[in-house]
Amino acid sequence: MSRLIIASIGPASSVQDGGRPGSQRYGLTPSGAVDRLALAAANTLVGNALFAAGIEIGPFGAAFTARGGAVRIALAGALRNTDIGGRKVAFDTSATLADGETLTLGFARGGSFSYLAIEGGFEGEPMFGSFAVNARAGLGSPYPRPLQAGDELHTAPASGAAEQRIELPAADKGPIRVVLGPQDDEFSDDAKKLFLEAKWKISPTSDRMGYRLEGPVIKHLHGHNIVSDGMVNGSIQVPGNGAPIVLMPDRPTTGGYPKIATVISADFGRFAQIPAGTGFRFKAVGMAEAQEEARKFAKLLHTLPDRLRTIEHFDLNIEALQDANVAGSAVNAVDTGTWQ
Amino acid sequence: MAVTLSPPRLLPSGDAAITVEFSRNIDDAANQRVLALDRALTEAPVSGVTETVPTYRSLLVHYDPTEIGFDALGEKMISLAQHPLPPTKKSRRWRIPVAYGGEHGIDLEDFAKRLNTTPDEVVARHVAGDYRVAMIGFTPGWSYLSGLEKFLHMPRRQNPRLSTPAGTISIGGVQTGIQCLAGPSGWHLLGRTPVRTYQLHRDPIFLLEPGDRVTFAAVDTETFADQDRAAEAGEIVAELIAA
Numbered sequence: 001m002s003r004l005i006i007a008s009i010g011p012a013s014s015v016q017d018g019g020r021p022g023s024q025r026y027g028l029t030p031s032g033a034v035d036r037l038a039l040a041a042a043n044t045l046v047g048n049a050l051f052a053a054g055i056e057i058g059p060f061g062a063a064f065t066a067r068g069g070a071v072r073i074a075l076a077g078a079l080r081n082t083d084i085g086g087r088k089v090a091f092d093t094s095a096t097l098a099d100g101e102t103l104t105l106g107f108a109r110g111g112s113f114s115y116l117a118i119e120g121g122f123e124g125e126p127m128f129g130s131f132a133v134n135a136r137a138g139l140g141s142p143y144p145r146p147l148q149a150g151d152e153l154h155t156a157p158a159s160g161a162a163e164q165r166i167e168l169p170a171a172d173k174g175p176i177r178v179v180l181g182p183q184d185d186e187f188s189d190d191a192k193k194l195f196l197e198a199k200w201k202i203s204p205t206s207d208r209m210g211y212r213l214e215g216p217v218i219k220h221l222h223g224h225n226i227v228s229d230g231m232v233n234g235s236i237q238v239p240g241n242g243a244p245i246v247l248m249p250d251r252p253t254t255g256g257y258p259k260i261a262t263v264i265s266a267d268f269g270r271f272a273q274i275p276a277g278t279g280f281r282f283k284a285v286g287m288a289e290a291q292e293e294a295r296k297f298a299k300l301l302h303t304l305p306d307r308l309r310t311i312e313h314f315d316l317n318i319e320a321l322q323d324a325n326v327a328g329s330a331v332n333a334v335d336t337g338t339w340q
Numbered sequence: 341m342a343v344t345l346s347p348p349r350l351l352p353s354g355d356a357a358i359t360v361e362f363s364r365n366i367d368d369a370a371n372q373r374v375l376a377l378d379r380a381l382t383e384a385p386v387s388g389v390t391e392t393v394p395t396y397r398s399l400l401v402h403y404d405p406t407e408i409g410f411d412a413l414g415e416k417m418i419s420l421a422q423h424p425l426p427p428t429k430k431s432r433r434w435r436i437p438v439a440y441g442g443e444h445g446i447d448l449e450d451f452a453k454r455l456n457t458t459p460d461e462v463v464a465r466h467v468a469g470d471y472r473v474a475m476i477g478f479t480p481g482w483s484y485l486s487g488l489e490k491f492l493h494m495p496r497r498q499n500p501r502l503s504t505p506a507g508t509i510s511i512g513g514v515q516t517g518i519q520c521l522a523g524p525s526g527w528h529l530l531g532r533t534p535v536r537t538y539q540l541h542r543d544p545i546f547l548l549e550p551g552d553r554v555t556f557a558a559v560d561t562e563t564f565a566d567q568d569r570a571a572e573a574g575e576i577v578a579e580l581i582a583a
Binding site for chain 1: 351352353354356357361363364365366378390392394395396398399400402409476477478479480481482521538546550
């Protein structure tokens with residue numbers, strides 16, 4: 001049995017998978033990876049199921065050490081300077097840590113979350129069919145809390161399979177698309193226009209429950225209390241202070257503030273990756289376009305295995321890969337230059 | 341007798357959920373229609389619907405847009421909502437023990453004073469109520485009950501508390517509720533129940549269903565302590581008085 005030891009890790013880092021939808025009627029939030037495409041890409045690289053449990057790594061650095069045997073891993077999501085014992089490792093590729101070797105990750109660049117998948121997954125007890133950490137409800141496995149230094153994940157020894165890279169489509173750098181509603185009629189046309197035309201920033205006080213937005217005050221027509229109704233990932237609620245909050249996977253299941261719009265599901269991961277302080281805009285789209293994008297996104301997820309390429313030793317030029325923006329193309333959620 | 345019911349409003353909640361809204365207010369008739377639609381979707385599942393979340397006034401229907409589109413699903417919701425199933429399933433009825441006042445219900449005395457009455461009168465009226473689980477939401481097991489008599493209505497606190505105990509029984513506005521986990525609340529804390537509406541490693545993990553009937557029974561602090569230990573060990577301690 002191999003082990004992956006968490007040698008160091010920052011806050012906002014936890015085990016996540018596809019989450020545990022199905023019990024929202026009992027108040028249980030779904031949790032799960034904020035960037036599902038990045039998790040799925042990392043899992044695909046090591047032959048795991050798309051939404052097998054992996055490590056969602058927050059913006060700060062981290063280090064992992066293999067013990068008791070080799071461990072095969074893959075990285076996707078927000079780019080970082082990464083090496084294994086001094087050997088550079090590219091994002092969107094798999095790599096193997098020999099027994100005793102340490103994988104070191106720097107700060108996230110151009111995104112917030114990176115995903116580390118482990119070949120064959122790791123041991124744990126699923127709760128409602130999921131390993132995803134939801135600390136408030138005492139859920140998550142093998143630890144029902146964010147990861148911390150000293151934690152260990154028990155896994156199968158590395159298979160020795162040829163290392164892979166995955167070719168992801170070029171990053172979409174356009175505005176984050178939303179469908180208006182369900183309570184857009186609680187806002188004046190001017191307030192909706194302001195919401196759609198403003199330049200927004202993610203507040204540093206954001207977390208996996210909700211991203212707070214910094215920008216203009218969005219005023220309500222009839223006050224900020226509505227009778228509670230259900231919420232989804234990407235619901236944009238506007239509380240009394242007029243500062244919108246985008247609900248994330250650890251959100252409450254219901255809420256009593258008017259929701260002006262909802263981030264489309266195909267753009268949710270891209271939105272979740274926007275670093276605190278980076279400017280971005282929203283754009284309203286119709287239901288037909290939103291659902292067409294959802295179908296395209298589902299197709300992309302299910303054709304990820306077709307995008308794998310075996311790494312030949314002579315073509316592993318990390319810098320060239322990164323310069324070509326092949327690596328990490330799932331992130332770079334917005335073109336920061338455009339908005340500055 | 342044919343009854344024509346008004347159609348609900350279909351509100352998009354992104355591209356993978358529809359809010360089927362029957363009312364904008366806390367409205368018992370609307371909640372009955374929410375629960376009826378929820379039951380219809382349980383008894384005859386619609387392909388592509390992944391889960392539903394009943395609330396006082398609306399049913400949030402999560403769906404997979406690769407299986408069914410907004411328009412097709414919306415039409416089905418309108419049709420099901422306008423031709424509700426006859427009520428076949430009798431709702432379950434629970435009796436939930438509560439230790440009122442003192443350390444378990446720190447707002448009871450103040451609550452009674454604001455109503456110009458005594459804590460005993462508040463407790464007597466609260467246990468006399470026949471409540472229905474209108475919705476479960478916010479955090480796991482937080483059960484919002486409808487059926488609170490007007491005399492006990494009380495606006496929420498000006499300053500919500502950041503932490504209130506697990507098992508709190510409280511009143512906020514026109515509602516009373518059972519809070520399972522410790523957490524923030526702006527409601528008035530009348531007492532605590534040893535019953536866990538959500539408990540991992542117990543069968544069932546979630547005790548109450550939307551639509552269940554609930555009455556309360558006052559217990560003393562010793563009984564509360566005994567039942568709390570039993571509940572911690574996995575006993576249900578709520579009494580199922582009709583199934």
